[in-house]
Amino acid sequence: MTLLTYEYQSITGISGPLIFVEGAAAGSLGEMVEVCLSTGEKRKGQILQMMEGLAVVQVLEGTSGIDTVSSKIILKGETAKIGVSLDMLGRFFNGHGEPADGISPIIPAARLEINGLPINPAARDKPAHFIQTGISTIDGLNTLVRGQKLPIFSGAGLPANEIAAQIVRQAKVAGGEKFSIVFGAMGITSREAFFFKNAFEESGAVERTVAFINMAEDPAIERLFTPRCALTAAEYLAFEKGHHVLVILTDMTSYCEALREIGSAREEIPGRRGYPGYMYTDLATIYERAGRIKGKEGSVTLIPILTMPDDDITHPIADLSGYITEGQIVLSRPLFRKGIYPPVDVLPSLSRLMNLGIGREKTRDYHRGAADQLYSAYAKSRDTRRLSAIIGEEGLTDMDKRYLKFADEFEKIFVGQGDADRSIDETLKLGWKILSILPSTELIRIREEFVEKYYTG
Amino acid sequence: MQTIKGAISGVSGSTVTVKGMDGARMHTVAFVGKDGLLGEIVRIHGEQVVLQVYEDTTGLSIGKEVVSCGKPLTVRLGPGLLSGVFDGIQRPLEALRLKSGAFIKKGVSLDVLLDKKWEFIPRVKKGDAVEPGDVVGIVRENQIIEHKIIVPPPSVSSPLNKGGIRGVVKEVRKGVIAGDEPVVILEDGSAISLYQEWPVRQPRPFKERLSPNAPFLTGQRIFDVLFPVAEGGTAIVPGGFGTGKTIVEQTLARYAKSDIIVYVGCGERGNEMTEILTDFPKLIDPSTGLPLILRTVLIVNTSNMPVAAREASIFIGATVAEYFRDMGYSVALMIDSISRWAEALREISSRMEEMPGEEGYPPYLATRLGNFYERAGKVKCLGNNNRTGSVTIISAVSPPGGDFSEPVTQASLRVAGALWALDTDLAYRRHFPAVDWNKSFSLYYNSLKDWFLKEVAEDAVLLRDCIMKMLEREGELKEIVQVIGLEALQDVDRLTMELGRIVKEVFLRQSVFNEADAFCTMEKQYWMMKCIIQFYNKAKDAIGKGVYLEKILASPVATRLMRMQDIPSNVFKQRAREIMREME
Structure with missing residues (x-):
C-alpha cells in the first residue's frame, strides 16, 4: 500500500462520457479515478485505454461541468471494487454500489473486484437441480435449473417484469436451503422501480433481496457497472455464504445501449447496428458468471430481461444474448393481445439445460418425450391454423380439426395460467390432458409404454 | 536467439503497444508486465510492436517491461494430452484449478505435460538409422491409445529444429521416464524426448495428401446417408442460436467412428464444457467398451475468457490433431464455434485500427479461415513404416441472426466440403438434428458412392x-x-x-x-x-x-x-x- 497519490490537472479533451488526460503515466488499465471539478464536486471514473502519454477515462456521472483548466483527476490505485457482506440483504444500492436507501453504508466483509474472474471450466459443477417456477411453459417445456442463465426476451409493453416478479414469488428450492435474490436494474423507470419494490415486499422476499438500481434518469455509463456489481454480490452470497442466488437483470437493452454510447465516443469501428464488435465478449463476461462450482454449496442462477427492439429476435442484443445464454423465454405479442398471460411463445423458447433437471427422480421419466410431443404438435397445429386461414375449415381433414382444437386448448389452458402457481405434477397432468385431444397414434415422440399408461383420449 | 526488452506505450483491450523492441520477430511470443502475461507479436512498426495478449490486461500501465525471446507460440505434444482439458494457450485447467482455485487468475504459469512419468517401450535399437516421422517407441497412454513417440519433423519457423532430426541411434533408454528427458540419443548428440514442441500456426508436414474415399461415420442418419463427410474432409454446421449446433458437435464427439477426438470449445458456454467433462468419463465408447474421455482432448476457451487466447485456441487444436494424425490415427477436430474465433480476430484487428472489410471483419478473414480448414486431410505420414492418418474438421458457425450471407459462413462455405445447414423452424418443432435437407450438401458424396456400394449394399x-x-x-x-x-x-x-x-x-x-x-x-x-x-x-x-x-x-x-x-x-x-x- 502506497501513501503516494497521483493527481493530474492535465485534462486535454472531453468527448461525450469520456475525458482525455495527458501524462497520466502512473495509471493502469481499468483503474478507478476520482474526477474533481472546480465546484468541489467529485465524480467517479475509470481508465478505459492507455495511449502514449494519454489516458482515456470514462466518467460515471457524466461530463457536464468538467473543464480542461481547473478540473483534475486523482488516481485511486485500484480497479473497480465494491464492499460485500451479508448485511447487503434487504438493502437498496445505486447503479455503482453505493447505498441508495438513506441508511449508512454496510461494513464490508470483503472488497471484491466487480469485473470478477472467469470460472475455470474444470472447476464448474454441472447444473442438475430443477427449480420449480410454478409457470407451466417454463417448468414443463423449458425447465430452469440451478446455475443456468435463462433470459426473458420481451418486447415493448409485454409483461416481462410481471413474469420475473412471479418467478421471484413462486420459485422453490428444496426446503431449508438458503435462498436469496439479487436484483440489478439498468435504466428502469420509476414506475418499474415501484413495481419491483412492491413485488418484493408483497412476496416477503425483501429481506433476502439485494437491489442495485440505475434509474432511467441516471447516467448511462453507470449502467456498465450495475450488472457487474449485482453479480459480484451474487457470487459472494453463493460461493462464500452458500446461498442459492437468483439474479434478475433488467433491462439488458439499456445496458447494451450504454455500451454503444461508449464505443462511439471512443470512435471505434461499429459492428452490426452500431453496437461494438466486442459486445458478444462483453455480454459473456456478465452472463457467464452464472453457474455452480465444485465443492461449493451455493449457485448463481441468472434471469436477464431484455427488450427486443421492434420484437425483432435477430436484433444484435437478442441475438448475441441467445448465443451466450442457455436458452431463452420468448414473449409473444399476439398471445398478449389475446389476453393470455404469461404470453410465452413456446416455439422459439428453449432451455438448453432442461435435460439436466428433468427425468426420473427429478420430475417424471416421460417429461422429455411429453415436452417434445407438445412442441411438435403445437408447431403442426400452428401450420394447420395458417392453412385453415387460406383454404377455410371445409378443406381440412378431421385430423387437422383435432390439431386446431389442440392449439386453442394449449394456448388457453396450458400457457394461459394467469397468476396461478402450478406444481410440476399439475403441469404435466395438464400436458397429458391436452395431448389426449389428439389420437394416440400421433404421439410418436413419447415411448409407447407411457402413452398406454397416461393417454386419456 | 537473444532476448529483447521493451516498454509498454499503450494498452487497449487485449492489444498492447510496446516501444524499444528493435529486432523483434513477427508471430513470436513476449511476456508482458510483472505478471509475465503471455502475448504474441502481431504487428511491427520500426521499434514499436503490437502484441495480442492472451490474458486479461487490466492493471497494465505505461512503461512496464516486455520481454521477447524470439520463440513462436508453440504447443507441447506428448503423452498426457488425452483426457486432458487445456485453455486456449494450453494451460492444463485441472492443474490450474488446484493451483489457483475455482476462478482463473492471470499470470499463472504451469508446466504442461511434465507432471507425470511414462513407461517408454522402445521400437528402435542401437545402430538403427532414424529420420523425421519414424516411430522410436511407444507409450501406452491408456487402455485405448498407444501413444507413438515419433522423431520430430522439421519445422521452418522454429529455431529449435530447422532441418529435422535424423541419424543413427547411439543410445536407447527404457523404463519410466519423464516427458522432458531424452529417450533416444543419436550419434550426433541430438536427443529425442517423449514430448516435442511445435509452432501452432504452422501445419505439420506429411508425405502426401490422399484423396478422401471413406466416409467419416457419425451414427447419425442424416449425416451418414444424405450428406456424408469424408474422412479427412471438412463439414460446417451453421445455424442460428438454439438450432442445436453444440448438440451436433457433442453427439459427433460421442459417436463418431474416430480414434481421437480433439474438441475445441471456442468462445462458448462454460456449462457446456462442464457437461463434456463430467459426462465423457462416464460415457462408454460403443466400439471399445471404455470411457470416451480416454480418446478425447479438450481445448476450452469459454466466452468470458480472454479474447486473444480464443484466437489461438483453434490452432492449438489443429496442431494437437495433426500430431495424432502423424501417429497414423484418424482424428476428428470439432470446433464450436468458428464464428467466435472470427470475432476475436475482428476485435484484435479493430484494436490495431486496421482497415475493416465486410461487417468489420478484417479483409484477411477468408485467407486465415482457408489456412485453418486446409489443415484437415487424409495423408500418408512421414516416416518409414507406411501410416495413413486423417484429420476431419467439423466446425460450427454461428451466423448473427441466423443469416447465412454473413462473411464467416460465406468464407467457410468456400472451403468446406459439406454443409449441414441448421434451420430455426425445424428446431422450433423440436426436430433434431435440425438439418435443412434442402440447403445442405456434400461434395464428397460422389467419391464415396463406391464405398457405399461395396461396404453397405448394392442398392x-x-x-x-x-x-x-x-x-x-x-x-x-x-x-x-x-x-x-x-x-x-x-x-x-x-x-x-x-x-x-x-x-x-x-x-x-x-x-x-x-x-x-x-x-x-x-x-x-x-x-x-x-x-x-x-x-x-x-x-x-x-x-x-x-x-x-x-x-x-x-x-x-x-x-x-x-x-x-x-x-x-x-x-x-x-x-x-x-x-x-x-x-x-
Whole structure:
C-alpha cells in the first residue's frame, strides 16, 4: 500500500462520457479515478485505454461541468471494487454500489473486484437441480435449473417484469436451503422501480433481496457497472455464504445501449447496428458468471430481461444474448393481445439445460418425450391454423380439426395460467390432458409404454 | 536467439503497444508486465510492436517491461494430452484449478505435460538409422491409445529444429521416464524426448495428401446417408442460436467412428464444457467398451475468457490433431464455434485500427479461415513404416441472426466440403438434428458412392437417391397443399406426402435421448431406408388396385414403421425383415 497519490490537472479533451488526460503515466488499465471539478464536486471514473502519454477515462456521472483548466483527476490505485457482506440483504444500492436507501453504508466483509474472474471450466459443477417456477411453459417445456442463465426476451409493453416478479414469488428450492435474490436494474423507470419494490415486499422476499438500481434518469455509463456489481454480490452470497442466488437483470437493452454510447465516443469501428464488435465478449463476461462450482454449496442462477427492439429476435442484443445464454423465454405479442398471460411463445423458447433437471427422480421419466410431443404438435397445429386461414375449415381433414382444437386448448389452458402457481405434477397432468385431444397414434415422440399408461383420449 | 526488452506505450483491450523492441520477430511470443502475461507479436512498426495478449490486461500501465525471446507460440505434444482439458494457450485447467482455485487468475504459469512419468517401450535399437516421422517407441497412454513417440519433423519457423532430426541411434533408454528427458540419443548428440514442441500456426508436414474415399461415420442418419463427410474432409454446421449446433458437435464427439477426438470449445458456454467433462468419463465408447474421455482432448476457451487466447485456441487444436494424425490415427477436430474465433480476430484487428472489410471483419478473414480448414486431410505420414492418418474438421458457425450471407459462413462455405445447414423452424418443432435437407450438401458424396456400394449394399446408393427424391417431391406437394388443401390431392400424391412425413419423422429425426437410436449403425440405416421404400412401393401398388389410402395408413404395419427408431441396432435387420414380410 502506497501513501503516494497521483493527481493530474492535465485534462486535454472531453468527448461525450469520456475525458482525455495527458501524462497520466502512473495509471493502469481499468483503474478507478476520482474526477474533481472546480465546484468541489467529485465524480467517479475509470481508465478505459492507455495511449502514449494519454489516458482515456470514462466518467460515471457524466461530463457536464468538467473543464480542461481547473478540473483534475486523482488516481485511486485500484480497479473497480465494491464492499460485500451479508448485511447487503434487504438493502437498496445505486447503479455503482453505493447505498441508495438513506441508511449508512454496510461494513464490508470483503472488497471484491466487480469485473470478477472467469470460472475455470474444470472447476464448474454441472447444473442438475430443477427449480420449480410454478409457470407451466417454463417448468414443463423449458425447465430452469440451478446455475443456468435463462433470459426473458420481451418486447415493448409485454409483461416481462410481471413474469420475473412471479418467478421471484413462486420459485422453490428444496426446503431449508438458503435462498436469496439479487436484483440489478439498468435504466428502469420509476414506475418499474415501484413495481419491483412492491413485488418484493408483497412476496416477503425483501429481506433476502439485494437491489442495485440505475434509474432511467441516471447516467448511462453507470449502467456498465450495475450488472457487474449485482453479480459480484451474487457470487459472494453463493460461493462464500452458500446461498442459492437468483439474479434478475433488467433491462439488458439499456445496458447494451450504454455500451454503444461508449464505443462511439471512443470512435471505434461499429459492428452490426452500431453496437461494438466486442459486445458478444462483453455480454459473456456478465452472463457467464452464472453457474455452480465444485465443492461449493451455493449457485448463481441468472434471469436477464431484455427488450427486443421492434420484437425483432435477430436484433444484435437478442441475438448475441441467445448465443451466450442457455436458452431463452420468448414473449409473444399476439398471445398478449389475446389476453393470455404469461404470453410465452413456446416455439422459439428453449432451455438448453432442461435435460439436466428433468427425468426420473427429478420430475417424471416421460417429461422429455411429453415436452417434445407438445412442441411438435403445437408447431403442426400452428401450420394447420395458417392453412385453415387460406383454404377455410371445409378443406381440412378431421385430423387437422383435432390439431386446431389442440392449439386453442394449449394456448388457453396450458400457457394461459394467469397468476396461478402450478406444481410440476399439475403441469404435466395438464400436458397429458391436452395431448389426449389428439389420437394416440400421433404421439410418436413419447415411448409407447407411457402413452398406454397416461393417454386419456 | 537473444532476448529483447521493451516498454509498454499503450494498452487497449487485449492489444498492447510496446516501444524499444528493435529486432523483434513477427508471430513470436513476449511476456508482458510483472505478471509475465503471455502475448504474441502481431504487428511491427520500426521499434514499436503490437502484441495480442492472451490474458486479461487490466492493471497494465505505461512503461512496464516486455520481454521477447524470439520463440513462436508453440504447443507441447506428448503423452498426457488425452483426457486432458487445456485453455486456449494450453494451460492444463485441472492443474490450474488446484493451483489457483475455482476462478482463473492471470499470470499463472504451469508446466504442461511434465507432471507425470511414462513407461517408454522402445521400437528402435542401437545402430538403427532414424529420420523425421519414424516411430522410436511407444507409450501406452491408456487402455485405448498407444501413444507413438515419433522423431520430430522439421519445422521452418522454429529455431529449435530447422532441418529435422535424423541419424543413427547411439543410445536407447527404457523404463519410466519423464516427458522432458531424452529417450533416444543419436550419434550426433541430438536427443529425442517423449514430448516435442511445435509452432501452432504452422501445419505439420506429411508425405502426401490422399484423396478422401471413406466416409467419416457419425451414427447419425442424416449425416451418414444424405450428406456424408469424408474422412479427412471438412463439414460446417451453421445455424442460428438454439438450432442445436453444440448438440451436433457433442453427439459427433460421442459417436463418431474416430480414434481421437480433439474438441475445441471456442468462445462458448462454460456449462457446456462442464457437461463434456463430467459426462465423457462416464460415457462408454460403443466400439471399445471404455470411457470416451480416454480418446478425447479438450481445448476450452469459454466466452468470458480472454479474447486473444480464443484466437489461438483453434490452432492449438489443429496442431494437437495433426500430431495424432502423424501417429497414423484418424482424428476428428470439432470446433464450436468458428464464428467466435472470427470475432476475436475482428476485435484484435479493430484494436490495431486496421482497415475493416465486410461487417468489420478484417479483409484477411477468408485467407486465415482457408489456412485453418486446409489443415484437415487424409495423408500418408512421414516416416518409414507406411501410416495413413486423417484429420476431419467439423466446425460450427454461428451466423448473427441466423443469416447465412454473413462473411464467416460465406468464407467457410468456400472451403468446406459439406454443409449441414441448421434451420430455426425445424428446431422450433423440436426436430433434431435440425438439418435443412434442402440447403445442405456434400461434395464428397460422389467419391464415396463406391464405398457405399461395396461396404453397405448394392442398392444403398439407389435407396438414398429415392429418399432424396421423395423429400423433394414432398416439398413441392406441400406448397400445392398450402393453396388447395390436402383433400384435393390425388391418393398417390397424398401417399408421397405421408411417406415424406415418415422419412422426416422416422428417418431424419434422431433423438440423442433415445438409447436405442442415439447411435445408428450403417446396417440399421440401410434397413430403415429399405423398409420405407418398400412400404412406399407396396402402398402404391395397393392404391393402383383400388385400396383406400386411409386403410393403408391405418394398417398395423404403418404404425410399426413409425416406431422403427425404437428398435435397437443389433436386432434391427431381423425385425426389418419381419416388417417387410408383413407388408406382403
